[in-house]
Amino acid sequence: MTTTSQPVSTVTARVNGTEVEMEAGSTVLDACRSAGVDIPTLCYGPTMTAANACRVCVVEVEGSRALVPSCSRKLEDGMDVDTDSDRARHSRRLVMELLGSATELDRAGDQLETWMTGAGADPARFGTAEPELARHAPTPGHHHPPGVGTSATVAEPVKIEDDLYVRDYSRCILCYRCVDACGVEHQNSFAIAVAGRGFDSRISTEFDVVLPDSACVYCGNCIAVCPTGALVGKIEFDMRSAGSWDEGRQEVTRTVCSYCGVGCNLDLHTQDGKIVKVTSPHDHDVTLGNLCVKGRFGWSYVSGDSG
DSSP: OOOOOOOEEEEEEETTTTEEEEEETTTTTHHHHHHTOOOSSSOOOTOOOOOSOOOOOOOTTTTTOOOTTTTTSSOOTTEEEEEHHHHHHHHHHHHHHHHHOOOOOOOOHHHHHHHHHHHHHOGGGOOOGGGOOOOOSOOTOOOOTTTSSSOOOOOOOOBSSSEEEEEEEEOOOOOOOOHHHHHHTTTTOOOOOHHHHEOOOOOEGGGGGGGGGGSOOOOOOOHHHOOOEEEEEEEHHHHHHHHOOOGGGEEEEEEOOOOSSSSSSEEEETTTEEEEEOOOOOOOOTTTTOOOOHHHHHHHHGGGGGO
């Protein structure tokens, strides 16, 4: 019996004047990246469904009245996309400036900081928010004055409740990636969610319990998708605090997890001969960037450290 495969339908469009041919169903973002144009995304990640909320990926499409979110807009045949128009650049820069004005933190090394630099964003244009307008640590009964957005200064201590990872919500910009990764996108543990409303919105465990008492299984998939360093491995946090974290001196080695027969690929990040972080490649068809607690954190035996 002979079978004939159906031809794959394609669409042809233009990105910044360059013609691209993409598989039908691709997004504008797919086309932009195919054309070598890097578009920042916050609520969408390589292994996550577009939440269509952050608006840092907007581009201009000929004939469209409004700027369109490239992460969710499907590419159409004959579409003419301009990622570098004054309108698109101004919109992306403004969103990043509002996000960056949330804190006075040194965001060196953050994915957000890299995008802000590339966009020429200057968060200082919006001044410094008053400490009493803390988003994640609201004063009971306190009412925020009109016109103050949710990007007020975050006044919340770093949460260190175990030796695996740290939650520094002073760096959080409420992109919701961690919530999605912990929920229906990947882990389905639902250990964290958005608590509060409006100005008091924040990422929290159920009933704001400490992490070890929550539904968290310590897979660390929330760390893998966090773009701001609000969630980070304990070793990396300690090394950054001590000023010894240096990605320029780190090597990445691909291997296979030794704990079970699933075959998860691991990327071992080593510095000075010691493992400092473990990630998984986004394009690996087994993990899609995700790992369990053993794969992401269970490697102390390599250095003979049983602690």
